[in-house]
Amino acid sequence: MPVKMILDCDTGVDDTLAILYAVLHEEVDLIxxxxxxxxxxxxxxxxxxxxxxxxxxxxxIPVAQGAAGPISGGPLNLAYHVHxxxxxxxxxxxxxxxxxxxxxxADQIIRxxxxxxxxxxxxxxxxxxxxAIALAMCPDLPGLxxxxxxxxxxxxxxxxxxxVAEANIWHDAEAAAAVFDAPWLVTMVxxxxxxxxxxxxxxxxxxxxxxxxxxxxxxxxxFYFSFFEATSFGERRSCLHDALxxxxxxxxxxxxxxxxxxxxxxxxxxQTRGQTVCDLRGMYMGFPAxxxxxxxxxxxxxxxxxxxxxxxxxxxxxSAIPLDPEVAA
Amino acid sequence: MTAIIFDCDTGVDDAMAIMYGAGNGADFVACTVTxxxxxxxxxxxxxxxxxxxxxxxxxxxxxxxxxxxxxxxKTAEWVHGEDGLGNTNPTPSTRPLAGNLAAVEIxxxxxxxxxxxxxxxxxxxxxxGLALLLxxxxxxxxxRVVVMGGAVxxxxxxxxxxxxxxxxxxxxxxxxxxxxxxLVLVGLExxxxxxxTPEAIDRxxxxxxxxxxxxxxxxxxxxxIYAKPLGRLTCVLHDPLAIALALDPDLAEYRLxxxxxxxxxxxTRGQVVGDLRGYEPDPSDPLEPGVxxxxxxxxxxxxxxxxxxxxxx
Amino acid sequence: xATPLIIDTDPGIDDAxxxxxxxxxxxxxxxxxxxxxxNTGLAHTTENAxxxxxxxxxxDVPVGAGADxxxxxxxxxxxxxxxxxDGFGGVVLPQAPRGADERSAVQIMVDVIESSQTPITLIALxxxxxxxxxxxxxxxxxxxxxxxxxxxxGARVIGNxxxxxxxxxxxxxxxxxxxFGSDIPVTMVxxxxxxxxxxxPEDWDGLxxxxxxxxxxxxxxxxxxxxxxxxxxxxxxxxxxxxxxxAVIDPSIVKTHSLYVDVECxxxxxxxxxxxxxxxxxRLPANANVALEVDSAAFNRLLIERLIALDARLR
Numbered sequence: 017m018p019v020k021m022i023l024d025c026d027t028g029v030d031d032t033l034a035i036l037y038a039v040l041h042e043e044v045d046l047i048x049x050x051x052x053x054x055x056x057x058x059x060x061x062x063x064x065x066x067x068x069x070x071x072x073x074x075x076x077i078p079v080a081q082g083a084a085g086p087i088s089g090g091p092l093n094l095a096y097h098v099h100x101x102x103x104x105x106x107x108x109x110x111x112x113x114x115x116x117x118x119x120x121x122a123d124q125i126i127r128x129x130x131x132x133x134x135x136x137x138x139x140x141x142x143x144x145x146x147x148a149i150a151l152a153m154c155p156d157l158p159g160l161x162x163x164x165x166x167x168x169x170x171x172x173x174x175x176x177x178x179x180v181a182e183a184n185i186w187h188d189a190e191a192a193a194a195v196f197d198a199p200w201l202v203t204m205v206x207x208x209x210x211x212x213x214x215x216x217x218x219x220x221x222x223x224x225x226x227x228x229x230x231x232x233x234x235x236x237x238x239f240y241f242s243f244f245e246a247t248s249f250g251e252r253r254s255c256l257h258d259a260l261x262x263x264x265x266x267x268x269x270x271x272x273x274x275x276x277x278x279x280x281x282x283x284x285x286x287q288t289r290g291q292t293v294c295d296l297r298g299m300y301m302g303f304p305a306x307x308x309x310x311x312x313x314x315x316x317x318x319x320x321x322x323x324x325x326x327x328x329x330x331x332x333x334x335s336a337i338p339l340d341p342e343v344a345a
Numbered sequence: 346m347t348a349i350i351f352d353c354d355t356g357v358d359d360a361m362a363i364m365y366g367a368g369n370g371a372d373f374v375a376c377t378v379t380x381x382x383x384x385x386x387x388x389x390x391x392x393x394x395x396x397x398x399x400x401x402x403x404x405x406x407x408x409x410x411x412x413x414x415x416x417x418x419k420t421a422e423w424v425h426g427e428d429g430l431g432n433t434n435p436t437p438s439t440r441p442l443a444g445n446l447a448a449v450e451i452x453x454x455x456x457x458x459x460x461x462x463x464x465x466x467x468x469x470x471x472x473x474g475l476a477l478l479l480x481x482x483x484x485x486x487x488x489r490v491v492v493m494g495g496a497v498x499x500x501x502x503x504x505x506x507x508x509x510x511x512x513x514x515x516x517x518x519x520x521x522x523x524x525x526x527x528l529v530l531v532g533l534e535x536x537x538x539x540x541x542t543p544e545a546i547d548r549x550x551x552x553x554x555x556x557x558x559x560x561x562x563x564x565x566x567x568x569x570i571y572a573k574p575l576g577r578l579t580c581v582l583h584d585p586l587a588i589a590l591a592l593d594p595d596l597a598e599y600r601l602x603x604x605x606x607x608x609x610x611x612x613t614r615g616q617v618v619g620d621l622r623g624y625e626p627d628p629s630d631p632l633e634p635g636v637x638x639x640x641x642x643x644x645x646x647x648x649x650x651x652x653x654x655x656x657x658x
Numbered sequence: 659x660a661t662p663l664i665i666d667t668d669p670g671i672d673d674a675x676x677x678x679x680x681x682x683x684x685x686x687x688x689x690x691x692x693x694x695x696x697n698t699g700l701a702h703t704t705e706n707a708x709x710x711x712x713x714x715x716x717x718d719v720p721v722g723a724g725a726d727x728x729x730x731x732x733x734x735x736x737x738x739x740x741x742x743x744d745g746f747g748g749v750v751l752p753q754a755p756r757g758a759d760e761r762s763a764v765q766i767m768v769d770v771i772e773s774s775q776t777p778i779t780l781i782a783l784x785x786x787x788x789x790x791x792x793x794x795x796x797x798x799x800x801x802x803x804x805x806x807x808x809x810x811x812g813a814r815v816i817g818n819x820x821x822x823x824x825x826x827x828x829x830x831x832x833x834x835x836x837x838f839g840s841d842i843p844v845t846m847v848x849x850x851x852x853x854x855x856x857x858x859p860e861d862w863d864g865l866x867x868x869x870x871x872x873x874x875x876x877x878x879x880x881x882x883x884x885x886x887x888x889x890x891x892x893x894x895x896x897x898x899x900x901x902x903x904x905a906v907i908d909p910s911i912v913k914t915h916s917l918y919v920d921v922e923c924x925x926x927x928x929x930x931x932x933x934x935x936x937x938x939x940x941r942l943p944a945n946a947n948v949a950l951e952v953d954s955a956a957f958n959r960l961l962i963e964r965l966i967a968l969d970a971r972l973r
Contacts, residue, residue, distance in 0.1 A: 084797065087794050087836070088836055089794070145794065148729065149794055152790075152791045153725070153762045153791060153795075154762060155727065190832055194729060197731070284609075284923060500935075500939065505933055505940055603821075606927075607926065609924055610922045612920055612922050612933045613922050616822075618927045622817055622821060624890065
């Protein structure tokens with residue numbers, strides 16, 4: 017039974033791979049995309065969501081545009097230096113494909129949750145602003161969905177944006193805090209596993225050997241690989257942050273170690289803003305149950321997940337839309 | 346005569362306070378100096394100079410903390426001048442500083458003369474906090490403490506919510522508020538009413554005593570700074586009010602209030618939060634931790650007159 | 659031309675009186691009522707709003723349920739002694755013939771704002787959660803508001819829920835921070851004025867022997883007075899929310915000052931404090947009109963007269 021999924025994303029290079037995985041995998045029933053500010057501004061994220069869906073031959077999946085900035089109204093910190101000015105590694109086509117639906121991302125989540133009570137897994141792979149808005153607009157939301165899986169946080173691993181904070185959480189710590197505290201099942205796919213789930217140039221070669229969708233994917237990874245080479249690994253490779261969250265949510269990747277623990281997000285103007293504090297003190301005894309815990313923290317998973325992802329995209333065939341860069345008129 | 350340990354960061358209004366004390370029955374047992382208005386070395390030199398100017402060249406001056414307990418040093422030369430005395434650069438005293446460090450001397454004196462001394466603290470609370478950490482029994486040995494600090498129920502000056510002395514060292518201020526002594530808190534809620542009248546300024550301008558002249562000159566820069574918020578050439582007598590109430594508590598009426606320091610707020614670190622809601626009767630025990638006396642009414646005319654007289658104005 | 663309004667509220671006894679004042683006043687045209695959790699939980703505040711509007715024979719006005727808990731934190735809880743567990747001090751009004759609108763509070767706000775020819779005034783009488791969500795989710799729509807008039811905070815009289823914070827702002831400081839930080843004109847009617855504009859027990863005597871509205875008012879005021887007597891030793895009550903509504907009916911009732919306001923979200927003792935720069939120390943540009951003076955006599959007259967008139971009309 018494929019998992020019904022709403023994917024909230026700030027598309028983004030790794031978001032693009034995640035959307036493709038969700039569209040292409042038969043175990044996922046992607047029923048809506050929501051766009052959010054984060055890696056790029058929200059109009060760019062919306063445009064990239066639409067482009068990816070059209071490329072994969074699924075223009076029927078609705079894209080709802082969401083929040084343009086953090087919920088507390090703080091400064092906008094975007095990441096064009098990681099994802100390129102177009103959010104596609106500066107290698108996108110520049111084409112506008114289709115339009116977002118009229119309703120907001122938060123409204124789409126609420127409407128679909130009411131339509132399919134208990135079935136939907138929300139997967140949030142950008143800052144959690146839209147989710148926090150949806151919670152405030154629909155207090156019953158936690159009971160209406162199956163759960164929420166997030167790409168974010170770092171339980172044991174260091175942060176990336178700061179020493180202790182991962183980017184999605186840090187960008188909107190207040191929204192993340194609201195998500196972690198709401199009474200639903202939160203699955204946290206954080207840097208503990210994503211920094212170990214890598215693809216490298218051999219994967220790009222396999223993508224290039226696929227259809228035009230695979231080739232496009234390889235193309236947008238070029239800039240992204242350069243960023244990780246310079247900042248994290250010293251070699252040309254990248255993490256698969258967002259796609260990993262989709263796979264865990266869908267059950268197509270079963271984590272090896274994912275205890276359910278009490279967790280919270282540090283908010284406020286402090287050094288540790290955006291830290292995900294997870295109570296892992298039970299690690300010496302195999303993680304006995306913690307009262308009231310509702311956060312499953314993925315600590316270990318198969319580091320070769322990239323093979324599964326790349327095979328899927330390489331086998332996807334050709335794009336339904338032209339992929340040469342659009343020449344400005 | 347009231348035996349006083351005077352902790353200060355001289356400082357224009359600290360100089361005013363020393364002169365007020367000298368002319369109104371203060372027996373300065375020792376002066377201890379802290380960072381604050383100016384670095385502690387500058388404050389120490391100024392304290393010696395001012396003491397000498399009023400003929401108190403037997404009063405020992407002890408150097409104390411050079412920086413706050415838990416945050417970087419900040420000073421206020423823009424208010425008090427680079428020399429701490431309005432950029433008048435008076436001839437500095439050649440007297441040596443006393444041997445013991447400030448906090449050590451406070452503890453030593455308190456142990457030597459238990460129950461006899463009044464502590465008047467008009468700079469950041471760092472030395473007092475250190476003394477409390479060194480001698481947990483200090484509140485019992487030094488039962489009366491008068492502090493210039495805080496702003497209860499009124500805006501701050503160093504920040505919107507915090508008065509300068511407490512803002513400079515909130516951790517030390519918290520130790521002071523929590524100690525089990527009879528604490529009189531002379532904050533902006535009372536000091537801001539002590540603005541000098543035009544008549545008082547006029548009398549000061551015609552002062553002829555050497556120490557009066559020294560102060561009048563040092564005040565020029567201070568008054569120029571206050572002209573903007575107060576709207577005319579005058580200034581406020583923060584530190585003199587503290588020593589005045591230590592020497593003659595009957596100059597004011599007081600009430601007991603529960604007070605605590607906000608340590609973590611983004612806008613409010615350094616703020617004294619007093620419970621003025623009136624949901625419960627005022628606390629009754631001044632020795633209770635977290636309870637302080639604040640001024641409700643002040644005999645301003647008498648205070649001003651004594652201040653002017655002490656300068657020979 | 660009547661001022662078109664949305665009232666966001668957490669009834670609540672003083673909210674109930676404020677709503678009555680609003681519906682009693684031809685100067686105001688209440689287009690929608692939205693509810694938030696605060697004085698009591700959302701289920702009660704929504705039910706209270708519905709029953710109240712039924713009492714006032716205004717079932718034509720949509721009531722939309724909004725947020726139950728604050729925007730970010732889950733450690734706020736109402737104090738049941740102020741308004742009772744049910745929010746109306748135990749006063750039970752007849753059940754309304756309808757439920758809440760199927761649209762959420764924010765959705766109704768968007769619909770009303772977008773469909774109005776005249777810019778809408780949003781009066782916020784409870785925690786600012788719904789208002790912050792409107793601003794975060796629909797910034798362009800929120801920007802069309804004429805202004806937000808909020809009951810909350812304090813400049814010099816700073817606290818009631820805690821020594822440093824007024825209840826509405828304390829309940830959801832992050833939402834309040836968002837509202838003051840937006841570019842929408844804000845009028846803050848806080849404790850500085852609401853604690854001055856108190857109503858004495860005998861002021862309500864004009865309602866004695868009245869109809870269903872007067873009965874409801876007197877019963878709620880009885881509970882509210884008992885609470886005030888216990889905490890402050892005075893039987894005069896502060897009509898916080900009614901003053902916010904009165905300020906829209908007749909702006910001359912309060913005197914406002916253009917000041918910079920921020921909200922303390924990180925403090926331990928000062929959580930929820932409105933930091934109002936009365937002396938201009940921060941030198942930051944003013945972002946709110948803060949009511950600091952009030953004509954208490956005029957306010958009390960307005961409130962009582964309008965309630966008497968409303969009661970007579972509905973008898």
